[in-house]
Amino acid sequence: MSALPTTHREVRLTARPEGPLRPDHFHTAEVALPEPGPGQVLVRNRLMAVAAIMDTVIRGADGLPVPPAAPGAVPDGPAIGTVVAAPGTGLRPGDLVSHGRGWREYAVVDAADVERLDPGALPDPAAHLSQGLIAWLGVVRGAAVRPGDTVLVTAAAGGVGSLAGQFARLRGATRVIGTTSSREKGHRLVAELGYDVAVTRDAGPVEDQLRAAAPDGVDAVVDNVGGDQLLAALAVARRGARIGLIGSLAAQLSGSFAAPTRIDTGSLILGGITLRGISGSDHLDAIPEWSREFGRALRDGTLVFPHTRLPGIDQAPRALCELLAGRHVGAVLVEL
Numbered sequence: 642m643s644a645l646p647t648t649h650r651e652v653r654l655t656a657r658p659e660g661p662l663r664p665d666h667f668h669t670a671e672v673a674l675p676e677p678g679p680g681q682v683l684v685r686n687r688l689m690a691v692a693a694i695m696d697t698v699i700r701g702a703d704g705l706p707v708p709p710a711a712p713g714a715v716p717d718g719p720a721i722g723t724v725v726a727a728p729g730t731g732l733r734p735g736d737l738v739s740h741g742r743g744w745r746e747y748a749v750v751d752a753a754d755v756e757r758l759d760p761g762a763l764p765d766p767a768a769h770l771s772q773g774l775i776a777w778l779g780v781v782r783g784a785a786v787r788p789g790d791t792v793l794v795t796a797a798a799g800g801v802g803s804l805a806g807q808f809a810r811l812r813g814a815t816r817v818i819g820t821t822s823s824r825e826k827g828h829r830l831v832a833e834l835g836y837d838v839a840v841t842r843d844a845g846p847v848e849d850q851l852r853a854a855a856p857d858g859v860d861a862v863v864d865n866v867g868g869d870q871l872l873a874a875l876a877v878a879r880r881g882a883r884i885g886l887i888g889s890l891a892a893q894l895s896g897s898f899a900a901p902t903r904i905d906t907g908s909l910i911l912g913g914i915t916l917r918g919i920s921g922s923d924h925l926d927a928i929p930e931w932s933r934e935f936g937r938a939l940r941d942g943t944l945v946f947p948h949t950r951l952p953g954i955d956q957a958p959r960a961l962c963e964l965l966a967g968r969h970v971g972a973v974l975v976e977l
């Protein structure tokens with residue numbers, strides 16, 4: 642422990658935002674290096690991820706399984722790093738681990754909340770910070786994608802959507818359609834992420850574009866957006882279509898997790914259409930199958946982990962704000 646610095650940096654929330662989240666809602670503080678107690682682990686964080694759900698948690702919302710981040714507090718978020726000290730635990734200095742206390746250069750974490758990672762398990766350890774599990778759940782358990790399906794993924798360029806389209810293809814989908822904000826991002830969906838066609842919000846009504854992209858309708862939907870995009874998906878859903886509800890970005894990014902949407906339940910009944918909400922915490926049993934499939938696909942190159950890395954802890958607020966504004970494709974990571 643003697644070669645360690647006496648201080649490190651962490652990012653704190655300064656105020657709960659009223660409008661869109663901005664970098665000045667955070668500040669970077671230099672604080673004393675924390676010391677692990679018995680059964681705790683001191684980790685030198687190396688890489689953290691930001692995600693849309695953090696905006697929702699920072700604002701707080703009824704029904705979320707976690708309390709809102711209080712002003713002055715360091716937000717939580719996934720990170721990977723190396724163990725520095727772990728007295729009284731089975732972990733050793735140098736072990737690669739993941740945990741939920743990002744936004745700081747060093748973290749003290751209860752050993753029970755740390756997962757030891759096999760450094761060789763994935764071609765790039767950064768992929769441990771992917772939203773791959775929820776993307777896989779959306780495809781496999783939410784939309785129950787089958788070979789031959791035409792699949793729609795909304796918010797297809799995001800951390801979840803950029804992997805959901807690829808998992809749909811691996812599960813045998815023959816046509817994969819993704820929605821995003823701009824034609825420019827739409828080109829990247831097709832060129833880099835294996836989508837057949839992109840539907841973009843800057844090119845007219847989503848439903849009209851969907852009818853053109855899928856004249857026979859869609860069999861399966863992984864919906865990250867809700868609202869009008871969910872209604873457009875339902876308008877083109879084929880008989881027996883399966884809709885996995887993963888997120889409600891349209892409402893979330895307007896400041897509400899609640900996403901009331903007026904759905905014609907009669908057409909669901911007549912069409913035998915299933916809507917299934919997926920909360921990742923209900924599906925932890927899927928982790929072994931997902932991680933085998935994810936690791937194998939990354940290693941054999943049938944799946945890529947699209948992401949952007951921003952250098953330095955003081956870039957974390959910008960990373961989150963840019964992700965929310967749709968400035969990137971795939972996950973957004975910060976090197977710590």
Ligand SMILES: NC(=O)c1ccc[n+]([C@@H]2O[C@H](COP(=O)([O-])OP(=O)(O)OC[C@H]3O[C@@H](n4cnc5c(N)ncnc54)[C@H](OP(=O)(O)O)[C@@H]3O)[C@@H](O)[C@H]2O)c1
Binds near residue numbers: 775894
């Ligand atoms: N169910 C679960 O257990 C679970 C777990 C994790 C995450 N999630 C949810 O999964 C969803 C996707 O998360 P993520 O981290 O991958 O987010 P993300 O898609 O990486 O980030 C936000 C994206 O939303 C899009 N966007 C911005 N404004 C929008 C609007 N008005 N309408 C539609 N899209 C808009 C932007 O992409 P474009 O520029 O392409 O529009 C932006 O890139 C979120 O709702 C998140 O809460 C659910």
